[in-house]
Amino acid sequence: MTKISILYPTTTGARFDFDYYVQRHMPLSIDLLSRHRGFKGVSVERGVAGVPPGSPAAFVAMCHFLFESAEDFMEAFMPHSERLQGDMPNYTDIEPVIQFNEVLISR
C-alpha cells in the first residue's frame, strides 16, 4: 500500500484559503482520483499546534491519498495533473512537500 502525502509548510506571510481548499479543491481532486483503480482512501487535515505546546504546527495543511500502489496513483493523477495543479493558486501560494510512502502498519 502506498500513501502519497502532500504537506504545506507553515510559511510566514503566505496565504492558505481553507474554505476553497476543503469545499472546492479537495472535493474535485477526490472526485477525479477516487474513480481510478487502486484508490483506497484520503484524509485532509489542518495543522493546529506543534510540540512543544504553544509552538505553531510545522505544516498548515496535509493531504494523504492511499492507493494500492504508486503506479495506480500516477495513472489516476496524470490525466488531471494540469487541472489540479492549475487550481492550486486559487487557495495557496505555498509550495507543497510531496512524498511517496510505503505503509508498514495500518489499523
Added chain:
Amino acid sequence: MTKISILYPTTTGARFDFDYYVQRHMPLSIDLLSRHRGFKGVSVERGVAGVPPGSPAAFVAMCHFLFESAEDFMEAFMPHSERLQGDMPNYTDIEPVIQFNEVLISR
C-alpha cells in the same frame, strides 16, 4: 477528530532502524495507546521517494495516530511518555517533527 503526526526528517548521516521501529517500538506504542478511550487508528510509513522523481523523501518515516480529541491522546500518552520517548534512541537519533491536526475530510 484529531490526528497526531510524528514525522522524522531525512537527515544526512542519521540512523533509523526500521526493524526496531516497526517490530518493537511501534507495537509497544500502539499496545499502550490503543487501550485508551478515543483511540481510532494508527498508520506507520516509510518514506520512499520525493517529488520531483528521483529526489529523496523529505521524511524517512511518519507515524499518524488518530484519536477522538487531542485531550484523549494526551491522556493516553502522558502515563507512558517517559517509556516511549526513552525508547527512541534505540532506533533513531533524528528529532521528530510532531504536530496536532484537525481532520477535515476522511474517507
